[in-house]
Amino acid sequence: MVGISQWIAGMLWKLLMRSQPCRLCSFRKMLSAPKYTPFLASFTYTTDNQSNRENKKTVEKLYKLSVDLRKIRRLKGWVLLEDETYVEEIANILQQLGADETAVASILERCPEAIKCSPPAVNTQRELWQSVCKNEKELVKLIEQFPESFFTVQDQENQKLNVQFFQELGFKNVVISRFLTTAPNIFHTPIEKNKQMINVLQESYLNLGGSEVNMKVWLLKLLSQNPFILLNSSASIKETLEFLQEQGFTHFEILQLLSKLKGFLSQLCPRSIQNSMSFSKNAFKCTDHDLKQLVLKCPALLYYSVPVLEERIQGLLKEGISVAQIRETPKVLELTPQIVQYRVRKLNSLGYRIKDGYLAYLNGTKKEFEANFGKIQAKKGRPLFNPVAPLNIEE
Numbered sequence: 001m002v003g004i005s006q007w008i009a010g011m012l013w014k015l016l017m018r019s020q021p022c023r024l025c026s027f028r029k030m031l032s033a034p035k036y037t038p039f040l041a042s043f044t045y046t047t048d049n050q051s052n053r054e055n056k057k058t059v060e061k062l063y064k065l066s067v068d069l070r071k072i073r074r075l076k077g078w079v080l081l082e083d084e085t086y087v088e089e090i091a092n093i094l095q096q097l098g099a100d101e102t103a104v105a106s107i108l109e110r111c112p113e114a115i116k117c118s119p120p121a122v123n124t125q126r127e128l129w130q131s132v133c134k135n136e137k138e139l140v141k142l143i144e145q146f147p148e149s150f151f152t153v154q155d156q157e158n159q160k161l162n163v164q165f166f167q168e169l170g171f172k173n174v175v176i177s178r179f180l181t182t183a184p185n186i187f188h189t190p191i192e193k194n195k196q197m198i199n200v201l202q203e204s205y206l207n208l209g210g211s212e213v214n215m216k217v218w219l220l221k222l223l224s225q226n227p228f229i230l231l232n233s234s235a236s237i238k239e240t241l242e243f244l245q246e247q248g249f250t251h252f253e254i255l256q257l258l259s260k261l262k263g264f265l266s267q268l269c270p271r272s273i274q275n276s277m278s279f280s281k282n283a284f285k286c287t288d289h290d291l292k293q294l295v296l297k298c299p300a301l302l303y304y305s306v307p308v309l310e311e312r313i314q315g316l317l318k319e320g321i322s323v324a325q326i327r328e329t330p331k332v333l334e335l336t337p338q339i340v341q342y343r344v345r346k347l348n349s350l351g352y353r354i355k356d357g358y359l360a361y362l363n364g365t366k367k368e369f370e371a372n373f374g375k376i377q378a379k380k381g382r383p384l385f386n387p388v389a390p391l392n393i394e395e
Contacts, residue, residue, distance in 0.1 A: 054080040058115070061087035066105045072112045079112040089119040093126065094143070097136045103144050111147035121153040128160055129180060132173040146181040152188075159187040162194060169198070170216060175224055183227040193230075200234040204241055208255040218259065226264070236269065243270040247277070248292060257299050264303045272305065279306045283313055284327050298330035312337060319344045320355035329359040343369055350380050 058080055062069060072079060094104050108114060129150065133139040143150045166176050179186060186194065205215050244254050280301050281291050295301050315337030316326055326332060343362050344354050354362055361372045
């Protein structure tokens with residue numbers, strides 16, 4: 001009877017334990033169970049905190065135009081907080097010019113502050129830019145490439161006067177349109193200041209021996225290469241020219257330098273010129289006269305800083321080029337160490353050793369170098385004799 005009782009008790013215990021869930025299994029199920037996030041919570045997580053303060057109408061209108069709002073929030077999110085915007089109006093103006101949906105979206109993504117510009121101001125800007133553009137297609141292309149320049153709508157009357165002034169000077173519209181896109185600040189400068197700078201440049205040219213006949217061409221070339229020179233003060237230009245005279249350069253030589261420097265004229269100042277010339281004189285161990293000749297051959301010696309000159313000379317020396325070779329062809333200093341290294345390797349591949357040869361093959365623009373390289377390559381592949389030429393055999 002005792003054995004039967006123990007057996008019954010054991011069976012009852014097993015049944016009781018089967019009815020209780022395994023704590024370990026329950027814990028594992030809890031870890032593996034998928035976590036479902038409500039849609040609203042997910043939406044809240046993906047938006048920025050400041051989105052609650054955004055102008056909802058502005059956001060909705062930009063969204064309808066397929067504008068990537070993430071870009072705007074990342075770069076210029078403040079625009080979306082503005083109370084008053086002109087999204088539809090600005091988009092309509094661009095569409096009237098012929099901009100398609102993709103172009104409009106691209107413009108507003110790159111320059112979202114455009115929606116803060118009043119439509120009348122944008123239409124005035126449109127008329128001004130159209131006066132120097134061939135057609136609306138070209139205008140749309142310029143706006144898409146330089147939206148910040150187009151939507152800078154301050155000083156519009158001054159902009160208009162400066163455009164007319166540049167036209168009177170003889171600039172072609174294509175050059176003026178390039179100024180509008182790449183150097184818009186010169187149009188916001190008071191026209192009186194621009195006129196004053198032009199007068200200073202013209203007087204300097206004539207005082208240095210330039211001819212009245214060539215003055216206009218010289219001025220147009222100078223400003224075409226560097227319109228930012230108009231942002232300088234007339235006093236700084238005069239100071240630079242006077243300093244060059246003090247260094248022993250004649251009027252004719254200074255005029256040569258101005259013609260060669262062109263766009264770099266505005267970067268010169270007496271202190272930097274003095275530092276660069278002193279370094280070059282020591283580096284090349286030359287006299288004042290020899291230094292002047294080097295500068296006339298390579299005006300870069302005037303506007304490159306000492307660290308740049310030092311880096312470029314060291315780069316040439318590492319390639320086995322001597323100081324004497326650099327003195328003979330100083331324009332090689334206009335090349336960066338990376339370009340020098342690439343060109344030396346390329347010439348070495350043809351068996352041409354720069355350190356034993358003529359640096360002119362290394363010098364010049366990319367186009368000029370490729371032309372010289374092609375000549376050397378052709379010369380290397382040319383036969384030693386012309387197989388079709390008649391032989392002169394003495395009988």
